[in-house]
Amino acid sequence: MAGNSKSLGDLFAQKKLVVAPGIFDMISLKVADQLGFDCLYMTGYGTVASYLGLPDAGLATYTDMVNRVAAFCGATSTPIICDGDTGYGGLLNVAHTVEGYIRAGAAGIQLEDQEFPKKCGHTKGRKVIPVQDMVNKIKVASDVRGDRKDFLIIARTDARTTHGLDEALKRAEQYLAAGADVLFVESPESMDELAVIGKSFDVPLVANIVEGGRTPQPTARELQDMGFALAIHPGLGFLAMGHALHKAYSHLKDTGDSIGYDEIDDFEAFSKLIGFQKVWDFDDKYRSLELK
Numbered sequence: 475m476a477g478n479s480k481s482l483g484d485l486f487a488q489k490k491l492v493v494a495p496g497i498f499d500m501i502s503l504k505v506a507d508q509l510g511f512d513c514l515y516m517t518g519y520g521t522v523a524s525y526l527g528l529p530d531a532g533l534a535t536y537t538d539m540v541n542r543v544a545a546f547c548g549a550t551s552t553p554i555i556c557d558g559d560t561g562y563g564g565l566l567n568v569a570h571t572v573e574g575y576i577r578a579g580a581a582g583i584q585l586e587d588q589e590f591p592k593k594c595g596h597t598k599g600r601k602v603i604p605v606q607d608m609v610n611k612i613k614v615a616s617d618v619r620g621d622r623k624d625f626l627i628i629a630r631t632d633a634r635t636t637h638g639l640d641e642a643l644k645r646a647e648q649y650l651a652a653g654a655d656v657l658f659v660e661s662p663e664s665m666d667e668l669a670v671i672g673k674s675f676d677v678p679l680v681a682n683i684v685e686g687g688r689t690p691q692p693t694a695r696e697l698q699d700m701g702f703a704l705a706i707h708p709g710l711g712f713l714a715m716g717h718a719l720h721k722a723y724s725h726l727k728d729t730g731d732s733i734g735y736d737e738i739d740d741f742e743a744f745s746k747l748i749g750f751q752k753v754w755d756f757d758d759k760y761r762s763l764e765l766k
Contacts, residue, residue, distance in 0.1 A: 481624040486678040491698035496708030517708035518557035532591020536562040547579030556580040582626035616653025629654035672701030
């Protein structure tokens with residue numbers, strides 16, 4: 475397995491922006507891992523879309539998601555922050571979710587304060603629960619985590635869109651006091667708002683960069699200067715994949731063959747990425763046994 479075995483806490487302690495691509499299936503995981511990112515982000519939108527073919531609108535269950543967490547984390551030593559939605563229910567569900575994500579190998583869990591059923595943070599119609607309800611969820615998550623401090627709790631608030639930035643900042647402060655390690659104010663709508671978030675807290679902060687989403691796209695240097703510790707790009711991978719597949723399949727549909735279409739990976743290189751080199755090496759090593 476490729477990857478960086480440093481904990482998220484160690485990465486954030488370096489005071490250098492950590493950039494994490496969104497992974498959503500095993501191929502995206504292997505590609506990102508091969509490139510040597512320090513951290514990966516299991517995107518809820520992409521995982522639900524690739525695994526179930528459904529929108530990220532509260533339709534995936536805890537079981538759906540924890541199985542993907544286990545598959546992703548079992549294939550790499552790179553720390554992965556895993557989307558835990560709202561915790562999939564009440565306080566008992568939150569406890570069960572956190573324990574399950576820890577067992578599955580997640581380096582951290584993202585919990586958000588949306589009402590159920592939740593929705594992607596850059597889409598319409600999101601509503602948030604009372605702040606005390608989310609505070610209680612964070613307290614439960616922190617208690618379940620216990621002394622396993624290498625497992626981080628990322629508290630996300632979606633209050634900005636319907637209640638304004640001030641309310642989102644107040645909520646984030648209370649989530650921090652309840653035991654969150656990392657704060658994630660979702661969907662700021664200007665560079666000025668990003669700057670305000672960055673100077674409001676002295677703890678690791680997440681910037682969610684969604685190409686075509688509600689938040690502007692600063693450079694990595696700008697985000698670091700603003701005070702952010704982590705920039706996630708959850709949609710880049712599946713948006714690139716969708717675009718590439720549309721082009722390739724359109725060519726096939728229009729021409730009836732793939733002759734001349736060269737915007738693809740090398741087959742042998744891709745086979746090695748997926749793990750066929752180990753299969754070939756195994757076959758070479760034990761071929762003599764098959765001849766007996």
